[in-house]
Amino acid sequence: MKQPKEWINSLPKPKGTLLDIQKRGRELFLKQDIPTHSIEEWRLTKLERLFQILDLPLSIKSEDEIHPSSNSSFSEQEDKISISLESNQDPLNSIILPEGIEKIEGEKLKKVLNDNYKKHTPGNWPLSINYSSTNKIIGLKINKKNTKELEIIMNAQSNSLNSYRIIILLEENASLNLLQKDFGSKNSAISTLVELHLKKQAKLNHRWIGQGSLDSNLLANCLVEQSIGSIYSLTSVHNGWSFARVEPIITQLDGQANTIIKSLQICTKEEQIETHSHVKFNGPEGNLDQLHKAIATDKSHSIFNGKINVEKIAQKTNASQLSRNLLLSKTARIDTKPELEIIADDVKCAHGATISQLQEEELFYLQSRGIKIREATALLLKAYCQEIINKISINSIADLPINNLLESLNQ
Amino acid sequence: MICQEPKPILEISNLHAEVEGQPILKGVNLNINAGEIHAIMGRNGSGKSTLSKVIAGHPAYLISSGSIKFKGINLLELEPEDRARLGVFLGFQYPVEIPGVNNLEFLRVATNSRRKELGKNELDTFEFEELIDEHLKIVQMDPAFLARSVNEGFSGGEKKRNEILQMSLMEPLISILDETDSGLDIDALRIISSGINQLITKDNCIILITHYQRLLNEIKPNYVHVMSSGRIIKTGSSQLALELENKGYDWIDHEPFSKEDK
Numbered sequence: 293m294k295q296p297k298e299w300i301n302s303l304p305k306p307k308g309t310l311l312d313i314q315k316r317g318r319e320l321f322l323k324q325d326i327p328t329h330s331i332e333e334w335r336l337t338k339l340e341r342l343f344q345i346l347d348l349p350l351s352i353k354s355e356d357e358i359h360p361s362s363n364s365s366f367s368e369q370e371d372k373i374s375i376s377l378e379s380n381q382d383p384l385n386s387i388i389l390p391e392g393i394e395k396i397e398g399e400k401l402k403k404v405l406n407d408n409y410k411k412h413t414p415g416n417w418p419l420s421i422n423y424s425s426t427n428k429i430i431g432l433k434i435n436k437k438n439t440k441e442l443e444i445i446m447n448a449q450s451n452s453l454n455s456y457r458i459i460i461l462l463e464e465n466a467s468l469n470l471l472q473k474d475f476g477s478k479n480s481a482i483s484t485l486v487e488l489h490l491k492k493q494a495k496l497n498h499r500w501i502g503q504g505s506l507d508s509n510l511l512a513n514c515l516v517e518q519s520i521g522s523i524y525s526l527t528s529v530h531n532g533w534s535f536a537r538v539e540p541i542i543t544q545l546d547g548q549a550n551t552i553i554k555s556l557q558i559c560t561k562e563e564q565i566e567t568h569s570h571v572k573f574n575g576p577e578g579n580l581d582q583l584h585k586a587i588a589t590d591k592s593h594s595i596f597n598g599k600i601n602v603e604k605i606a607q608k609t610n611a612s613q614l615s616r617n618l619l620l621s622k623t624a625r626i627d628t629k630p631e632l633e634i635i636a637d638d639v640k641c642a643h644g645a646t647i648s649q650l651q652e653e654e655l656f657y658l659q660s661r662g663i664k665i666r667e668a669t670a671l672l673l674k675a676y677c678q679e680i681i682n683k684i685s686i687n688s689i690a691d692l693p694i695n696n697l698l699e700s701l702n703q
Numbered sequence: 704m705i706c707q708e709p710k711p712i713l714e715i716s717n718l719h720a721e722v723e724g725q726p727i728l729k730g731v732n733l734n735i736n737a738g739e740i741h742a743i744m745g746r747n748g749s750g751k752s753t754l755s756k757v758i759a760g761h762p763a764y765l766i767s768s769g770s771i772k773f774k775g776i777n778l779l780e781l782e783p784e785d786r787a788r789l790g791v792f793l794g795f796q797y798p799v800e801i802p803g804v805n806n807l808e809f810l811r812v813a814t815n816s817r818r819k820e821l822g823k824n825e826l827d828t829f830e831f832e833e834l835i836d837e838h839l840k841i842v843q844m845d846p847a848f849l850a851r852s853v854n855e856g857f858s859g860g861e862k863k864r865n866e867i868l869q870m871s872l873m874e875p876l877i878s879i880l881d882e883t884d885s886g887l888d889i890d891a892l893r894i895i896s897s898g899i900n901q902l903i904t905k906d907n908c909i910i911l912i913t914h915y916q917r918l919l920n921e922i923k924p925n926y927v928h929v930m931s932s933g934r935i936i937k938t939g940s941s942q943l944a945l946e947l948e949n950k951g952y953d954w955i956d957h958e959p960f961s962k963e964d965k
Binding site for chain 2: 651652653654656657658659660661662663664665667668671672674675676677678679
């Protein structure tokens with residue numbers, strides 16, 4: 293494992309719009325303590341996997357090396373705007389955006405980066421990795437309701453660390469469908485930081501697919517700020533990563549906002565996938581509907597830590613958090629922890645966590661109709677995931693590589 | 704006079720079964736031929752449902768001794784799905800809800816598993832939708848229930864209709880209907896009974912597990928058995944069910960062991 297200083301020295305010199313943030317990030321990274329098991333948030337993490345990320349050089353794919361089909365694209369005739377993050381060139385360079393979506397660049401982008409830096413909690417190790425290493429950034433301002441989907445795709449370069457950042461500002465009454473796709477590749481890591489700011493009455497439907505492959509790692513932070521009347525819906529599916537740490541942090545700034553989180557993580561082999569969600573209610577009458585589902589098989593480890601803070605001012609908050617887990621082998625492990633800190637006294641905060649196996653009665657019912665146990669298991673697993681996958685609503689479920697995984701679970 | 708040779712479908716001999724070390728079945732003997740309807744009655748906890756699940760192959764039960772032969776084949780060596788494919792059907796007392804599994808697709812997969820065994824072609828979605836229309840009529844079931852998840856949010860009566868719909872689609876040789884009449888109103892009972900009557904042929908057979916004469920008014924059994932403490936203690940004609948309706952089970956307890964093996 294590279295020492296922190298060694299890792300910083302291995303990075304390219306800071307430059308361009310990201311110069312300031314890279315410098316600050318690197319200073320922060322060196323000041324921070326390396327995660328250890330004595331820190332609660334890292335207690336269960338297989339730290340050696342985390343540190344392996346630092347041994348990977350930063351991806352340096354040039355535009356010439358990118359297959360033309362992977363380029364960013366948009367035409368008025370298409371239903372979606374597709375932005376590829378493969379090359380180190382500006383991903384928005386080659387694209388003309390539709391009316392209502394504008395780029396944030398130059399000094400404006402620097403200002404946003406600076407403002408956000410001050411707001412974000414220092415001390416988050418994955419965040420400082422992203423600050424230090426990001427060489428791809430997308431900044432967008434959404435001014436109105438958008439019917440076209442914004443698809444952002446990261447195909448990781450193998451044997452390297454792929455680092456990117458997205459900043460999206462939704463103006464009052466604006467809306468957007470965002471589809472984020474992170475694909476790992478052999479011996480790779482992705483560091484992603486997505487910042488979403490929703491002004492009054494804005495609506496954002498964020499669907500997020502994270503599909504790893506051999507020896508791939510993911511450090512994913514998603515920071516969301518919601519103003520009054522806004523609706524943020526996050527639906528995520530993560531699987532196939534040797535190691536993944538997903539941290540959605542959502543703040544309802546002044547209350548009266550709606551947050552919906554539906555997430556699924558599937559862990560097989562010796563994978564470790566962690567979700568650490570944190571929803572902060574800083575104003576009254578906010579709503580949260582959160583469902584986290586996980587499947588763990590083989591020798592894998594699934595971790596969910598669901599933190600909710602309800603400040604004193606956040607009266608009449610209505611929050612519900614449910615963690616449902618399927619443990620499919622004796623050697624797999626699931627850790628799930630709801631963590632509610634409620635200071636307000638007039639709130640509804642329901643939470644629950646279950647860890648179970650496939651229901652014997654359901655399996656027998658299917659078998660008694662001539663369905664082989666293997667097929668019955670696959671049917672039940674698919675049904676378990678369906679609730680989340682349906683919300684991803686990609687053209688067909690076959691588009692989701694998760695199907696292959698469900699089959700492999702059953703072998 | 705031409706006397707047809709009885710064709711045995713199910714032969715249960717001295718069957719003992721237990722769950723978690725607790726003996727439930729303690730020597731069940733029962734033979735059923737094609738074309739016959741057998742009713743099994745008895746108090747709660749007498750072993751009726753256990754018997755039905757053991758025949759269907761529920762993994763929770765351990766068979767400690769005895770045998771079950773289905774058309775001469777040792778049923779106990781087969782997995783539940785293989786038993787179903789051969790033509791053993793269990794109509795559940797409490798049909799299981801399976802959220803997320805589409806009912807129509809489930810019915811199609813189940814039907815195809817049996818059709819394959821019967822040497823019939825497997826049906827794709829479109830072909831199956833054509834086939835199912837006829838079967839829905841048998842139980843007067845609303846097609847809207849096909850679009851839902853298996854049994855999810857179905858009323859008690861709808862669940863039982865769905866069971867008999869499955870029976871109809873799978874063309875079993877033996878159907879064990881475990882308290883199919885429970886939770887049904889009078890109309891639903893008639894509809895479901897009529898459906899079952901339509902499915903009876905000279906080549907198949909039925910075991911009706913029930914507490915009440917009202918089902919046997921609709922479906923006439925050839926034999927009525929009474930189970931107690933894991934055994935069949937008395938066998939008679941449909942008259943026996945009427946006697947039970949009038950007298951309850953106490954009088955059987957006081958009679959000397961009077962099983963009449965058929």
